Amino acid sequence: MKGLKLYAILYLIFLYAPIFLLPLFAFNSSTIIAFPLQSFTTQWFSALADIPEMHKAVLNSLRIAATSAVLATSFGIFAAMASTRYRFPAQKGLMGFIMLPLVLPEIIVAVSLLVVIVNAGFSTGAWSVIAGHTLICTPFAIAILQSAFASLDPALEEAAFDLGETPASTFRLVTLPLVMPGIISALLISFTISMDEFIIAFFLTGADPTLPVYLFSMLRFPKLLPAVMALGTLLVLASVVLLTIAEYFRRRGIKRAGAKDTGGFL
Amino acid sequence: MTQISTANRVKPTKPLIEMRDISKHYGDYHALCGITLDIHEGEFFSLLGPSGCGKTTLLRVIAGFEGIDSGAVLISHQDMARVPANKRPTNMVFQSYAIFPHLSVAQNVGFGLRKSTMSKAQKEAAVAEALEMVGLKGYGARAAHALSGGQRQRVALARALILKPKVLLLDEPLSALDRKMREQMQVELIRLQRQVGITFILVTHDQEEALVMSDRIAVMFEGEIAQCDDPEILYRRPKSKRVADFIGVMNFLPATLHSHAGTIIADVAGLGEAEIAADQCPAGIPEGDALVGFRPETLTLLYDGQTATQREAAGVISEVVYYGDMTYYDVTLVGVSKPVRISMRNVFGRDVLAVGDATRVSWSAGALVVFP
Amino acid sequence: MLISPTALYALALLAIPLGAIVLISFWTQTGVRDFDTTLTGANYVEALSDPIYRALMFRSLRIAGLVTLVTVLAAFPIAYFVSFGVPAQKKSLWIFLITIPFWTSYLIRVFLWKVILGYNGVFNSGLKVLGVIDQPLTFLLYNANSVVITLAHAYAPFAILPIFVALEKIDRSLLEAARDLGENRVMTFLRVTLPLAAPGVIAAVLIVFIPTIGDYVTPELIGGPGGTMIANMIQAQFLRLNNAPLGAALAVLAMLIVSVIAVAFLVLGSRASGAKGTRK
Numbered sequence: 041m042k043g044l045k046l047y048a049i050l051y052l053i054f055l056y057a058p059i060f061l062l063p064l065f066a067f068n069s070s071t072i073i074a075f076p077l078q079s080f081t082t083q084w085f086s087a088l089a090d091i092p093e094m095h096k097a098v099l100n101s102l103r104i105a106a107t108s109a110v111l112a113t114s115f116g117i118f119a120a121m122a123s124t125r126y127r128f129p130a131q132k133g134l135m136g137f138i139m140l141p142l143v144l145p146e147i148i149v150a151v152s153l154l155v156v157i158v159n160a161g162f163s164t165g166a167w168s169v170i171a172g173h174t175l176i177c178t179p180f181a182i183a184i185l186q187s188a189f190a191s192l193d194p195a196l197e198e199a200a201f202d203l204g205e206t207p208a209s210t211f212r213l214v215t216l217p218l219v220m221p222g223i224i225s226a227l228l229i230s231f232t233i234s235m236d237e238f239i240i241a242f243f244l245t246g247a248d249p250t251l252p253v254y255l256f257s258m259l260r261f262p263k264l265l266p267a268v269m270a271l272g273t274l275l276v277l278a279s280v281v282l283l284t285i286a287e288y289f290r291r292r293g294i295k296r297a298g299a300k301d302t303g304g305f306l
Numbered sequence: 307m308t309q310i311s312t313a314n315r316v317k318p319t320k321p322l323i324e325m326r327d328i329s330k331h332y333g334d335y336h337a338l339c340g341i342t343l344d345i346h347e348g349e350f351f352s353l354l355g356p357s358g359c360g361k362t363t364l365l366r367v368i369a370g371f372e373g374i375d376s377g378a379v380l381i382s383h384q385d386m387a388r389v390p391a392n393k394r395p396t397n398m399v400f401q402s403y404a405i406f407p408h409l410s411v412a413q414n415v416g417f418g419l420r421k422s423t424m425s426k427a428q429k430e431a432a433v434a435e436a437l438e439m440v441g442l443k444g445y446g447a448r449a450a451h452a453l454s455g456g457q458r459q460r461v462a463l464a465r466a467l468i469l470k471p472k473v474l475l476l477d478e479p480l481s482a483l484d485r486k487m488r489e490q491m492q493v494e495l496i497r498l499q500r501q502v503g504i505t506f507i508l509v510t511h512d513q514e515e516a517l518v519m520s521d522r523i524a525v526m527f528e529g530e531i532a533q534c535d536d537p538e539i540l541y542r543r544p545k546s547k548r549v550a551d552f553i554g555v556m557n558f559l560p561a562t563l564h565s566h567a568g569t570i571i572a573d574v575a576g577l578g579e580a581e582i583a584a585d586q587c588p589a590g591i592p593e594g595d596a597l598v599g600f601r602p603e604t605l606t607l608l609y610d611g612q613t614a615t616q617r618e619a620a621g622v623i624s625e626v627v628y629y630g631d632m633t634y635y636d637v638t639l640v641g642v643s644k645p646v647r648i649s650m651r652n653v654f655g656r657d658v659l660a661v662g663d664a665t666r667v668s669w670s671a672g673a674l675v676v677f678p
Numbered sequence: 679m680l681i682s683p684t685a686l687y688a689l690a691l692l693a694i695p696l697g698a699i700v701l702i703s704f705w706t707q708t709g710v711r712d713f714d715t716t717l718t719g720a721n722y723v724e725a726l727s728d729p730i731y732r733a734l735m736f737r738s739l740r741i742a743g744l745v746t747l748v749t750v751l752a753a754f755p756i757a758y759f760v761s762f763g764v765p766a767q768k769k770s771l772w773i774f775l776i777t778i779p780f781w782t783s784y785l786i787r788v789f790l791w792k793v794i795l796g797y798n799g800v801f802n803s804g805l806k807v808l809g810v811i812d813q814p815l816t817f818l819l820y821n822a823n824s825v826v827i828t829l830a831h832a833y834a835p836f837a838i839l840p841i842f843v844a845l846e847k848i849d850r851s852l853l854e855a856a857r858d859l860g861e862n863r864v865m866t867f868l869r870v871t872l873p874l875a876a877p878g879v880i881a882a883v884l885i886v887f888i889p890t891i892g893d894y895v896t897p898e899l900i901g902g903p904g905g906t907m908i909a910n911m912i913q914a915q916f917l918r919l920n921n922a923p924l925g926a927a928l929a930v931l932a933m934l935i936v937s938v939i940a941v942a943f944l945v946l947g948s949r950a951s952g953a954k955g956t957r958k
């Protein structure tokens with residue numbers, strides 16, 4: 041186990057290497073992203089304030105991510121409830137199909153949506169990115185919500201019904217409070233995925249780029265790279281904060297349901 | 307023993323729940339086949355049977371959680387077909403207790419009062435009263451997940467009883483408790499049932515539990531009711547070999563029956579001839595081969611010098627199982643290969659017999675039950 | 679009936695588009711937005727016979743295969759360590775640590791690998807400072823190697839988690855039983871742990887292999903001419919070369935090949951573990 045532990049630590053260094061480098065270059069005064077480092081500066085962060093296109097892209101992405109997260113989580117609630125509560129014909133096939141985007145290369149999702157949208161005579165835009173992101177976030181939301189619903193004893197809902205509540209008030213008084221942590225972490229994770237997704241947005245975003253699409257275009261201009269590093273640092277920070285919140289809610293959910301913690305998000 | 311005798315209680319007989327020829331399938335599996343059963347007002351009724359026989363299904367049919375394919379359930383003469391679970395005058399104590407983990411003990415107990423017209427103070431009083439009834443006075447503010455198994459069960463009981471249902475349904479409520487706790491809760495449940503006076507229907511696969519607690523017991527096998535009687539009759543006069551086997555220990559010996567001058571005579575292998583009373587015999591088999599059963603405690607081993615008060619047979623002890631207060635002897639009777647089991651209360655100063663000892667057995671014809 | 683909204687959505691936004699792309703792959707592009715809709719197999723003939731597309735397809739398979747091999751081999755010891763070597767209450771912290779990098783911007787992570795592996799990159803300058811090399815190593819960036827390293831990094835949690843879950847499910851008393859029956863640690867690992875972890879390994883292989891073969895960003899940013907993959911060609915056909923039908927045919931072919939490989943792998947895997955007669 042000693043050797044394994046050393047290996048595990050080296051592996052973590054490998055995993056975190058790019059993320060640790062990011063702030064180094066973001067606070068480095070040189071315009072070239074390379075060692076040796078020069079002096080400390082926060083100019084790249086202040087430079088971010090002067091790129092209005094980027095602000096637009098950030099807002100666009102936030103809007104898309106929030107909408108996709110709400111849609112994907114709602115779809116996730118339906119599917120997770122159906123698959124943990126009931127047995128129905130073709131269940132496996134249907135669920136497998138809904139979970140398919142989890143393994144389907146994103147480029148395929150992107151081009152096939154593009155083909156349909158273009159041929160149906162619509163123009164692409166934020167709505168088409170939302171449609172695509174909802175599609176790929178739904179499986180993640182389902183995976184999280186399934187474990188939330190599965191750890192919920194069905195007798196709890198029956199007990200509420202038995203005590204005179206209607207199916208709707210049972211859902212409001214018992215089901216919802218108990219799966220709420222799962223819902224919150226599904227929302228946060230869908231949001232994070234959508235914020236970060238590039239290829240679908242690249243194909244479907246139309247005239248208003250999302251943040252990753254805008255970033256991708258920035259990468260071609262060496263002059264802009266330090267600002268990219270600064271932006272990246274902020275993004276990583278935001279992701280970590282969101283994930284920590286998500287993890288907190290996930291654990292609280294498990295604790296509430298009185299179950300044992302078994303691991304991460306997936 | 308802390309058991310409360312149920313044998314001499316006044317047995318109420320007004321039917322509260324009437325089940326008429328109920329059948330239910332899961333796919334092509336027959337979970338309930340033609341159940342017809344009346345359960346009376348104020349009685350402690352048990353559904354007893356091996357795992358998978360359909361006890362839970364029947365209980366959930368009464369509660370309204372499961373639909374039925376054919377037949378009818380009536381509660382207070384009212385057909386329940388179109389009445390959903392939340393509108394039925396029944397409440398349930400779930401096997402897992404189903405205590406809401408996000409609510410406090412008091413909120414759990416008061417859950418069913420949300421829509422009632424009581425004032426807040428009245429509701430609080432009702433919760434306090436229900437908690438006191440189950441021995442949890444002062445536990446109201448506790449978080450639900452900080453309770454022991456026995457306490458959770460009490461909360462579940464209080465929660466179900468607060469709505470004053472006509473029927474309380476209990477699905478194996480004691481199976482998750484350890485033996486000591488279980489025996490204590492048995493006594494408490496009986497006390498509680500007497501106190502509130504409503505009908506309790508208990509599902510259990512533990513025959514001892516059913517015998518201890520119930521006014522009447524329905525024994526179920528494979529979706530059918532094999533016998534429904536009070537505990538004493540069920541134990542002494544089981545209607546079939548299967549029921550006899552399921553409840554306690556029953557010895558079986560082959561016998562031939564013939565009638566003689568209006569009475570039935572059984573010639574029992576290893577024991578000899580005896581007259582059989584009509585109520586010990588299923589109707590319609592007075593002649594030919596049959597099986598005779600008797601409980602271990604209905605036979606007595608005779609020690610040297612003792613004389614039989616009734617009939618007597620000879621045998622050899624082939625196995626001795628010592629239980630402290632009791633000893634079980636397996637005795638091979640003359641001419642019968644399979645030994646019969648006889649239980650004897652141990653008496654201070656009397657030696658336990660040993661394997662291989664020759665012995666005499668005293669028996670009485672009244673203890674025998676004839677099976678087809 | 680609860681599932682219907684989700685199922686309908688998946689049907690509308692996944693089944694119909696996938697159907698459409700299959701349909702279009704049999705058309706011919708005649709103008710910027712115009713198609714000749716008579717069905718023809720010409721796109722497939724071109725996709726299969728043109729050596730450029732064939733080479734690209736094989737390279738994608740090779741790179742994805744290599745990425746899968748490297749990722750899963752590197753992931754197994756980590757999953758094993760977290761499952762067997764970490765105290766129970768710290769396990770979810772480790773899993774959390776492993777998943778965090780995965781949730782940070784993919785684009786930026788890929789770009790930073792470019793910074794790490796580049797001519798004046800972190801790696802080369804580090805080695806120069808240490809005096810190991812005088813001239814920067816050039817085989818690191820803009821080729822298949824850099825793509826493999828970057829993708830192995832990106833898909834690490836996808837490989838670790840399924841294996842970890844499979845290892846967690848192993849009843850620890852089985853291992854004690856094997857030891858009790860006289861096997862040493864190594865043999866216990868080979869005869870009990872590894873076969874029981876097989877479903878997790880199979881899941882890891884598929885979940886890494888399938889998306890990597892269609893990855894676009896990594897080959898685009900750091901693949902160079904020797905590292906481009908099929909997704910880049912599909913993108914080019916759709917957005918730059920204006921030959922959507924050919925792009926669609928390439929996408930359909932890629933999907934088909936991936937499905938065949940995945941199914942073959944699943945069958946082999948279930949046969950291998952089925953042969954042991956204990957698992958369904």
Ligand SMILES: Nc1ncnc2c1ncn2[C@@H]1O[C@H](COP(=O)(O)OP(=O)(O)OP(=O)(O)O)[C@@H](O)[C@H]1O
Nearest residue numbers: 332335337355356357358359360361362363364511
């Ligand atoms: N929802 C269901 N779908 C299919 N079969 C079911 C379902 N519920 C119960 N069954 C089957 O019906 C039969 C009776 O089940 P039931 O739960 O009533 O048994 P039980 O007598 O309560 O047994 P136990 O003592 O194990 O609780 C069992 O064979 C069970 O497998």
Ligand SMILES: [Mg+2]
Nearest residue numbers: 361362363477
């Ligand atoms: Mg049951």
